[in-house]
Amino acid sequence: MANATTTAKISVQDVRKTFQLKNKEFVALERVNLDIADNEFVTVVGPSGCGKSTLMNILGGLEEATAGQALVDGRNVSGPGPERGVIFQQYALFPWLTVRKNVEFGLKVAGVNAKDRRERAEHFIDMVGLGQFADALPKMLSGGMKQRCAIARAYAVNPSILLMDEPFGALDALTRVKLQEQLLDTWNREKRTVMFITHDVDEAVFLANRVVVMAARPGRIHEVIDVDLPYPRTEEVRLSPEFAELRNRVWHAVYHQ
Template sequence: MAGSTPVVTKVADSGQQAAAPAKIEINGLSKVYKGRNGDVIALQNTDLTIRQNEFVCVVGPSGCGKTTLLNIIGGLEKATSGSVKVDGKEVTGPGKERGVVFQQYALFPWKTVLKNVEFGLKLRGLGKQERKEKAESYLEMVGLKDFADSYPKELSGGMKQRVAIARAYAVQPEVLLMDEPFGALDAQTRAQLQEDLLRTWQKEKKTCFFITHDVEEAVILAQRVIIMSARPGRIKEIIEVDIPYPRDQGTKLDPRFVEIKNEIWSKVYKEYLEVSK
């Protein structure tokens, strides 16, 4: 891994995770954008392996290529060089095995909550009754079954994001890509959705790639935290979070949590200072 020295600590399920097969393999990935004032290198020679069912969070200063990396994994952007493989197959575009949740909810305002969650199931050809039952089950999972007939304009921000998560889960992707999905929410709603997401992840066993600017959020969620450097974006360091699941907001009071959070924050802030020079 170019320019990085991973930090290795023991995690509660480290043996199981180390034995898990690779789900996402990123090799020599670079992305260069053409601009009026010259080329902008968003990602440079990035290597990373994410294991099956692993929860990984990515942190780093603004402009370090986090979202670009997610978009390439999701098949929404093309790399300039290098490759991304999911289950050994090279990513060349969007695929049903990968679901994406963005910071903006991207719900259809003219569709009910239920119809929003059904949308991807309809595209996959499921019959009316089957997709209704699946959509209802995932709305129940995120605590919104009673709002199935509501419209997005009638929901709070946190409820809209729950709908977006239910919609992503309903099509049963093997990989869930999340780009700051809780970034626009108030602290209380954010904390609740963190716990909801962890419970869902432990139940559904997805591979999660989660981008956040919030170091505390990264530590409460992830098995590993990926720290990216200031532009050009590279993986600077990987920190393993050796705090057992299940985790909740009380975990944030654990001395080990505070220690890991401070370690990551100091490294991210150092990269932020590089950007500010």
């Protein structure tokens, strides 16, 4: 398991983010500090309006911090970059492209030749269990299959970091559990640094090395909780007393601040 005391892959240092709402300043984030180690899986939970997505957008280079800095590999984040794959709750697939062409898209933009594009796309399509649907259009896929396609597309460009904003939030419970297990299996094999936003406390504990609990008004880190559960995370782990104890601790931190 990754250790946060090692050199940080992601470092958030005194980040503040404000927005102007009419004639009033709204503070979305206030003095946020967080280090995430290489290959660490961190989940982020907290009440609505606590700035979870704003923090991820800053790390993804989609928004700028008002003060402080966000660093990746020791370099200031100044915009999107290929080392950071971003996956949102909305699948954002091109409806006119097949699964294979969607997964190849980022590689094509990067100038990868057709043969290598196809080989790499097929590897990740098979990895997420969509081999039989490589030539299907998104309209032929279920919600879970679309999200698996989005994950394969993110992995295909070989990012060292995955930023995931409630990617399973709109899925049914069974599909969600299956994708959680599949994501962890992929993470164990491929190894990436993952920051995963969720509103689901069970999901947060099941996936993570550490759970970051945020508080609102203004958005800030309330508590960071280590998850000392073994990988691979199985249904047996999910039903264990240790899991229940951690879940209750995170739940209390989120809803009884």
